[in-house]
Amino acid sequence: MALSAVLRPGHVCLRVLDIEAALKHYRDSLGLIETARDAQGRIYLKGWDELDWFSVVLREADAPGMDYMGFKVLNEAHLARYEAGLKAFGCKVERIPAGELDHCGERVRFDTPTGHFFELYCQKDLFGNGMGRLNPNPWVEGLKGMQAQRFDHCLVYGDDLDGTVKLFREVLEFDLTERVMDGDFMVGAFLCCSNKAHDLALIRHPEKGKFHHASFLLGSWEEVLRAADLISMHDISLDIGPTRHGITRGRTIYFFDPSGNRNEVFSGDYTWYPDHEPITWTTDQLGRAIFFHDRQLNEKFLSVVT
Amino acid sequence: MSFQILIEDTGETYACAEGETLLKAMERLGRKGIPVGCRGGGCGVCKVQVTQGDCQRRRMSRAHVTLADEAQGIGLACCLIPQADVALRVLGQLREPVLRAVPRAFTV
Numbered sequence: 064m065a066l067s068a069v070l071r072p073g074h075v076c077l078r079v080l081d082i083e084a085a086l087k088h089y090r091d092s093l094g095l096i097e098t099a100r101d102a103q104g105r106i107y108l109k110g111w112d113e114l115d116w117f118s119v120v121l122r123e124a125d126a127p128g129m130d131y132m133g134f135k136v137l138n139e140a141h142l143a144r145y146e147a148g149l150k151a152f153g154c155k156v157e158r159i160p161a162g163e164l165d166h167c168g169e170r171v172r173f174d175t176p177t178g179h180f181f182e183l184y185c186q187k188d189l190f191g192n193g194m195g196r197l198n199p200n201p202w203v204e205g206l207k208g209m210q211a212q213r214f215d216h217c218l219v220y221g222d223d224l225d226g227t228v229k230l231f232r233e234v235l236e237f238d239l240t241e242r243v244m245d246g247d248f249m250v251g252a253f254l255c256c257s258n259k260a261h262d263l264a265l266i267r268h269p270e271k272g273k274f275h276h277a278s279f280l281l282g283s284w285e286e287v288l289r290a291a292d293l294i295s296m297h298d299i300s301l302d303i304g305p306t307r308h309g310i311t312r313g314r315t316i317y318f319f320d321p322s323g324n325r326n327e328v329f330s331g332d333y334t335w336y337p338d339h340e341p342i343t344w345t346t347d348q349l350g351r352a353i354f355f356h357d358r359q360l361n362e363k364f365l366s367v368v369t
Numbered sequence: 370m371s372f373q374i375l376i377e378d379t380g381e382t383y384a385c386a387e388g389e390t391l392l393k394a395m396e397r398l399g400r401k402g403i404p405v406g407c408r409g410g411g412c413g414v415c416k417v418q419v420t421q422g423d424c425q426r427r428r429m430s431r432a433h434v435t436l437a438d439e440a441q442g443i444g445l446a447c448c449l450i451p452q453a454d455v456a457l458r459v460l461g462q463l464r465e466p467v468l469r470a471v472p473r474a475f476t477v
Contacts, residue, residue: 080410080428126432127411300408323411323430367406367414369430 066337067236068141069256072216072263073187074117074133074164075277078124080322082106085121088320092297093279093328094208095119098190101165110213110279111206115187116166118214119277127322128369129274132217132263133170133182134235134256142171142185148234149173161186175230177221178271183235208297209290209328211279216261218275220268220368227265228252237262240335241310241342243352250346253311260311260332273368276317276325283330284314290328294318303364309352310344317364324369375456377420385451391417391424392446408447413461415446422455 079085086106089095095108098117107117115135122130136142149156154173159182161168168186175181193203221227231237231254240260243251253261266275281287284305291305294316302325304316313329320326344352351358353365371384374391385394392415396405406412413433419442426439427448434444443460 080430125428126430127409128432302407319407319409319411321409323407323409325407363406367412369407369411 066238066258067256068137069145069183069235069237070135070137071257072118072132072214073115073135073184074120074167074182075214075217076105076120076122076130076132077274077277077320077324078127078130078322079121079320079324080123080125080127082121082123084321085123088299089119089121090207092208092293092299093326094206094210095279099165105164107165109190110211111203112192112212113214114189114191116190117164117187120164126369127320127324128272129179129217129219129277129324131172131180131182132219133184134262135187136183136185138185142183145183145235146171149230152230152234154230166190175221176223176226177219177265179219179221179227209279209281209293210286211328212282213280215278215280215329216259216263217277218264218266220266220273220275221271222267222269224249224252224265224267228254231263238335238337239341240339241344243310243344243346243349245346251310251344255335258334258336260313260335268368274324275368276327278327278329281328281330287314287316287328287330291316302367303354303361306357307355309348309355310342322369325367372422372451373454374451375421375454377456377458385455388450390427390447391449391451391455391457395446406447410445410448413445416443416461417446417449417457417459418443419449420456420458422451422453424449424451424455426450 089108090097097108099107106121108119109117156173159170159172166188168184170182170184172182194200237254237256240255241253250267252265255262287305294301300319302317307314311332314331315329317327350360370387373382374385375382383398406414410429429445429448
């Protein structure tokens with residue numbers, strides 16, 4: 064779906080308080096597939112329909128949150144081009160050697176004006192989705208839990224929203240698909256490198272470097288309802304849903320992992336093209352922009368972050 | 370078996386079943402406005418200080434509860450499991466909604 068040389072969100076590394084409890088959540092409830100453990104004790108997982116070796120890395124730490132999010136880039140030439148652009152923009156840029164994450168090539172890590180760390184890379188080993196590329200079946204059997212298809216996007220919170228939006232649009236060639244405006248003041252931005260409603264979302268927030276959620280794709284609204292059943296069946300901490308977002312049109316449910324990191328599973332958005340005008344939401348309609356049915360601001364959803 | 374939990378700030382008490390967290394039992398009070406966050410020790414909204422009684426402590430974020438806090442009985446209610454009757458004070462973001470919800474005559 065990529066329309067630029069940044070292909071897609073490729074991974075997110077999350078800090079968790081208890082790695083075994085986190086594994087149980089991401090593997091048995093979300094339905095990700097465990098694909099590796101490294102010498103540092105980090106656990107690697109992927110959605111069933113993702114081809115690369117991993118899209119989620121769990122690292123045990125004394126405070127939860129997001130270490131970094133990575134985007135896969137088409138090839139070395141584009142990786143070098145983006146690296147030069149990031150340096151020229153003024154980011155702190157660092158090359159992480161191949162193999163620092165198992166099954167992943169060299170990564171270009173950079174910081175953003177909102178205080179987050181992101182990475183670009185162009186090589187990750189193939190794990191496959193279990194169906195091959197020759198006359199494949201449409202889905203695999205024996206999946207667990209919510210059966211998340213793929214890691215889809217993150218929403219992060221930070222102060223210099225304009226700076227990070229400028230960085231992603233001008234250096235990394237992302238499009239702005241939707242934005243939330245308080246007059247001329249932007250409070251939320253939805254960015255994509257592909258055909259989706261968002262690959263990365265940003266909300267303005269006084270503190271730098273905060274993590275709101277990591278989101279995973281499901282196949283249908285029915286699967287979102289089934290995820291809601293599993294949230295009760297597995298006694299998972301529910302945040303809100305199932306419901307509908309105005310922004311991005313996603314059919315959604317939010318919940319927390321055992322360390323308090325928020326997850327979303329969702330289904331459906333729309334097809335974005337770069338010739339489209341961005342959608343604008345105004346803060347006086349923020350209730351329906353966020354939760355289209357309730358049409359109420361939800362303090363917990365807006366303010367609880369890790 | 371259950372334990373009695375006293376909220377010192379308001380004088381209210383509530384019951385907490387054995388093995389249940391302070392927050393889960395408080396959620397059952399059904400008080401609108403208690404900021405229940407992630408329930409996993411990550412977001413820091415349900416901060417309390419235990420002034421009497423022992424609690425088992427689950428792991429919680431060091432970004433919200435430092436070692437010095439811990440020594441003073443400070444913790445996140447979602448990660449504290451009473452082993453006895455407990456007295457606590459509400460702190461931080463939990464304070465305002467807990468106090469606000471008490472009938473005016475109660476606070477004189």
